[in-house]
Amino acid sequence: MKKASKANSAAERQQEILTHLIEVGSSSLDDLAHRFDVSLMTVHRDLTTLSLQGMVVKHHGSVSIHSSNVFESNFEFRSLLAVEEKKRLAAVGAQEVHSGESVLLDDSTTASFLAPLLADLEPLTVITNGLSSIEQLKTLPGIRLITLGGEYYPKFNASFGLLCEQTIQNLKVDIAILSASAVDGIEAYVQDPAVTQIKRAMLNAARRTVLLVHSGKFGKTALHRLASLTDFDLVLIDHGLSPEHQRLLEEAGVNFRQVE
Amino acid sequence: MKKASKANSAAERQQEILTHLIEVGSSSLDDLAHRFDVSLMTVHRDLTTLSLQGMVVKHHGSVSIHSSNVFESNFEFRSLLAVEEKKRLAAVGAQEVHSGESVLLDDSTTASFLAPLLADLEPLTVITNGLSSIEQLKTLPGIRLITLGGEYYPKFNASFGLLCEQTIQNLKVDIAILSASAVDGIEAYVQDPAVTQIKRAMLNAARRTVLLVHSGKFGKTALHRLASLTDFDLVLIDHGLSPEHQRLLEEAGVNFRQVE
DNA sequence: AAAATATAACACCAAGGTGTTTTAATATGA
């Protein structure tokens, strides 16, 4: 069991509690107090804060994460999942980008982890519709940032729609780095039609395409098919991929690499 | 002389000190200590903080603002000037917007003050290229937010360029609310060509147009002519406008109003 | 009604911010 690291601030502990709750679904207050080594009162206070933010729901003596469908696809929610794996994927993905190139990043959390790693590669042109990436890139000197506009979706913290698609159609970039919601067989899937539309446009606008995908997304499916893995020039996956899936990819001729 | 209002936090006082320094250019540490009613030591500490941020430069016994040309046109810099007047202008400007309409906001600091005031007017569609406005609007429920993409300019914390212009040309909105860098006679001027281009496109895309302009900008000029004040359906100015300018506007038939 | 859980009230503690005093560094004038 992961020992709860000593939180040095209230906000941090609340984040840790939330992460823990996402993993286990729900918990008793007693257990949380013991696990994070604070009093019951403090747990109460933390959970009240989290529930005011709409992150959890309190019952009598227990809490559970607030898992409406809406929430589960929230940017804030997704950004808490498998953070370490995504960061490693992003780190390896960043190595595919070379100084002087133009890079297209999608709205995924994985891409937003990649953004700050591009600082060293200046001069560089980065194009993205993700607000999180934009916020990080705007502070980096030497990076030319092109923002993609469109209709803003809070669920993804990014802009989509016709306006966005048309803009992308006017671009041609060196490399596009995307993620996907699910992979079944050698097909990549995405939940939302608006997101699918933009990712497709991005793929068409790039000379090289890279897919970053967490192994936990394999064997699942989502509503919209984005592309085959063979359509990508490179697919990066973390080390948790099952042997069957590995064999499948090899047989299909997918150019993939497992990081670490 | 404006009495320095009691700051309730260190960061706030540092902001106030910076604002003061922007107004007066430079000052002795003694004067600052007296003016803000703190000890010399605290002034030292505040100024060290500000100089580490590159905002001011310390000399022996005095400070001056770090006024490179770059800095003077920075978004952060401009956003400190005449904050109160701009907020009042924004408040009155917000009254021109009606529930259910579509609103175009430019990249100005004045417009960014207007953004949070739109929360009550839902349902509402807001379209802007200013990151500051976007950040504020994205948290408001009931507001449909359309972001305008393009090449990001750190100087204005917003996106401009051909991509942005083309996007705007595909839009038609109820009302556009803009600001300008300077007004000479009845002509409104803007410093930067990229900004001018986008503001012009915004004017063309709107049925009603409103200009928010601080009285301190009258009698000055800037590189690019944006439009005549008569081209705007309404011009809002704070109460500091000189009688000569008032007469000039009246004679020219400008539909203007002085707030408060 | 009794047990369990939630909230409120209060006291305590740690951290950051401030002022005073002391010491170091820098500028000024002969």
Added chain:
DNA sequence: TCATATTAAAACACCTTGGTGTTATATTTT
């Protein structure tokens, strides 16, 4: 160049604030 005055920095103590735990009171469950 040196002595002196002025300013900067360091050290320390005080105060305020936000966070925490304990105890007491209220609420909910069973």
